[in-house]
Amino acid sequence: MAGKKKSRPVVSGLVVLALVGASGYLTVELRKQEAPGVTEVRDVGVLDGDRGSGGGSADKGEVTWSRLENPARSVLRGADGQIRGVFTDGARTATLTGPARTFDEPTSTSSKVSTTDWVRLMPEPWEKGAEKEKWFEEWYAEYRDSKEDDLFAFAFQYVAGAPQKKDEQGVVYAGDANFGPLNTAGAEGGDLRLEQSDFYDYLGLPYPFRDGVTGTPEAVRARSLDCSGFIRMVLGYRARYPLMSSDTSGDGLPRTANGMARSDQGVDILPLTGVSADDRPSAIDQLQPGDLVFFKLDARTEERLDHVGMVLGYDTEGHLIFVSSREEVNGPTIGDIGGVSRLDGNGYYAKTLRSAKRM
Numbered sequence: 134m135a136g137k138k139k140s141r142p143v144v145s146g147l148v149v150l151a152l153v154g155a156s157g158y159l160t161v162e163l164r165k166q167e168a169p170g171v172t173e174v175r176d177v178g179v180l181d182g183d184r185g186s187g188g189g190s191a192d193k194g195e196v197t198w199s200r201l202e203n204p205a206r207s208v209l210r211g212a213d214g215q216i217r218g219v220f221t222d223g224a225r226t227a228t229l230t231g232p233a234r235t236f237d238e239p240t241s242t243s244s245k246v247s248t249t250d251w252v253r254l255m256p257e258p259w260e261k262g263a264e265k266e267k268w269f270e271e272w273y274a275e276y277r278d279s280k281e282d283d284l285f286a287f288a289f290q291y292v293a294g295a296p297q298k299k300d301e302q303g304v305v306y307a308g309d310a311n312f313g314p315l316n317t318a319g320a321e322g323g324d325l326r327l328e329q330s331d332f333y334d335y336l337g338l339p340y341p342f343r344d345g346v347t348g349t350p351e352a353v354r355a356r357s358l359d360c361s362g363f364i365r366m367v368l369g370y371r372a373r374y375p376l377m378s379s380d381t382s383g384d385g386l387p388r389t390a391n392g393m394a395r396s397d398q399g400v401d402i403l404p405l406t407g408v409s410a411d412d413r414p415s416a417i418d419q420l421q422p423g424d425l426v427f428f429k430l431d432a433r434t435e436e437r438l439d440h441v442g443m444v445l446g447y448d449t450e451g452h453l454i455f456v457s458s459r460e461e462v463n464g465p466t467i468g469d470i471g472g473v474s475r476l477d478g479n480g481y482y483a484k485t486l487r488s489a490k491r492m
Contacts, residue, residue, distance in 0.1 A: 220259040223400040224491040226423045241468025244448040252284040252423030254372040287371040291465040310464045311357040330357035332366035344383035361390045363458035390441035394427040405488035422446050428485045
């Protein structure tokens with residue numbers, strides 16, 4: 134998926150330099166205020182510590198189901214004892230074992246994530262005993278050996294250099310995405326790029342939400358996805374998880390990172406206890422691929438959480454990596470520009486992690 138970042142619209146050199154300077158100063162000042170982080174956590178296992186190297190083939194013998202807690206979930210194992218899937222009570226995202234893939238982004242990081250995890254959206258939330266339900270039997274039969282795009286494949290279709298994909302009507306629904314348009318107004322805070330670019334801005338199409346509201350795209354935000362807009366594109370528009378028109382209207386995935394973190398959707402894997410440095414969760418071994426992770430990056434947003442990403446897995450050095458859309462890289466990334474994408478250790482994003490959900 135690697136490639137050279139395409140050219141972006143430019144404004145006056147003086148304006149850009151001023152904005153970059155202001156943004157850089159604020160970023161440095163905000164990061165100076167961070168308290169020391171918790172002890173570094175290395176590769177503890179995304180699922181339950183048993184990560185097979187193969188996977189994906191149809192089970193030729195008897196399969197077994199077991200139950201685990203914290204969070205409550207069902208684990209499917211093949212006749213060889215290897216994990217075939219993990220299904221969490223109350224969540225629609227499921228982690229299946231499939232063919233190995235490697236995700237990398239050499240334009241902005243040396244990290245590579247090689248994984249046999251495939252994250253897919255089930256038609257209904259999981260509950261204990263759902264393995265006996267007809268809907269699950271049909272769904273699992275369709276996807277247990279499938280190489281059809283999953284959430285991770287969707288996510289990497291928007292990183293730097295990703296080629297455009299068009300539907301039958303000629304609408305570009307995937308391809309290298311911006312974070313947002315340049316902030317040429319010099320607004321308070323000095324952010325280089327503007328937020329509030331949702332999935333329908335990227336598409337350039339009006340989107341009718343289920344509550345009767347129609348999302349109207351802005352031309353200046355074409356091909357742009359801010360952090361929550363990126364998650365809504367991947368999990369909502371592409372995977373078909375229901376979407377809200379805002380943080381308060383309708384049901385489904387809210388518009389903002391703060392709305393997602395505080396909603397009753399999904400399952401709290403790392404419950405939100407507060408937004409201060411003392412509220413950083415330490416049990417990141419509870420996380421698994423596909424979980425949404427929420428951050429407190431900016432003191433100016435007060436009690437609001439202001440960034441969201443998706444857990445991708447462990448990189449080849451044993452660090453837990455996430456993908457999100459960021460201003461510094463100007464789009465979706467697992468890169469290290471502006472802060473490494475590790476959830477363990479004491480880096481910028483690791484120290485600002487505040488909660489996580491399994492949707």
